Amino acid sequence: MSLAALSPVRPSASISVAPTPAPAQPERRLRAVPEGTEPRGFALYVGIDEAAAAAAGTDLPGIVQALKRALADLAPGAETYAAVALAPAGSGGRDVDVVRLALQDPAALAKHRQSAPVPAAPEPHGGVVIDISRKRVLLDGETAPLTYKEFELLQFLVLREGRTIDRHEIIATLWGEGDDEETPNERTIDVHVRRLRSKLGAYEDIVRTVRGAGYRFDRHADVAIRYASTPSPDVF
Structure with missing residues (x-):
């Protein structure tokens, strides 16, 4: 008789192996968001001509x-x-x-402001100084009597130098919700611009009308801009 016939038959043992859990995917997070704000979208810049x-x-x-x-x-x-x-x-x-x-x-x-050469300061009694840091405009050394809203309008154009700004964009930005002043329509924006120009006197043409399109800031050789040390709020 063979030894195999005398050996007891043992049932095969089944070994259950718990499945290895898939590694947790790291949560995708935006960069730190300042307290009191929330993400509302994003801008994707595409460089192609x-x-x-x-x-x-x-x-x-x-x-x-x-x-x-x-x-x-x-x-x-x-x-x-x-x-x-x-x-x-x-x-x-x-x-x-x-x-x-x-x-x-x-x-x-x-980055552009940091790399751009600082313009030479104009003569104390000549030219235009648009001082964003102090919210004032100097005309030939004298402070122009601009209202707060008139300076905001000029600053809005200055900070977008090289762009023609349509009236709708000016209204949407400078007369937002919570503004105490009545929101103007596109026609009355022209009135605000005329008042601003009248106070700029001989330098009124730094605010240029682009017919059928809107307004833009034109820098002249006798115009200097003093930027604030921190970005202006209306840029954001």
Whole structure:
């Protein structure tokens, strides 16, 4: 008789192994958000000119529409707003940096101000000094009698130098909720601009009317701007 026949048969033991839990995915967090604020959206800056878009077989409106469709798939309730960045022909630097500066990105503005040469101070009794740090305007050494809202209007244009600002944007920014003054319409904005110009006297043409488009700040050789040490609130 074989030894195999005499050996007792033992039932095979089943060993159960608990599945290894998948590693927890780290929570994606935004950078520290200041207390009392909450994220309400984001800005995605895209640096591409018309020639580069055409070389890729598309154009800027096509890219915008494709991005909007992608966002509609990800978050159907999301609202979008697209703005095209305009810059002087031949502007140097990376496309995305030019775009950020043209669209008034706060970090890009701060970097630009740090790298830009400080303009020489004008003569004490000549020219225009727009002093954002002290909220005043000096005309040939004398303080111009601007109201708070008139200075806000001038500052709004100065901080967006190179852009033509339409009346609707001025109203939406300078006459927001909680403002004590009655919100003007687009026609009465012209009245506010006329009053501002009248107080600028011989230098009224630093606030330029772009027919059919809005207003813009024109810097002259006799105009100096003194920026505040911290970013102006209306930039944000």
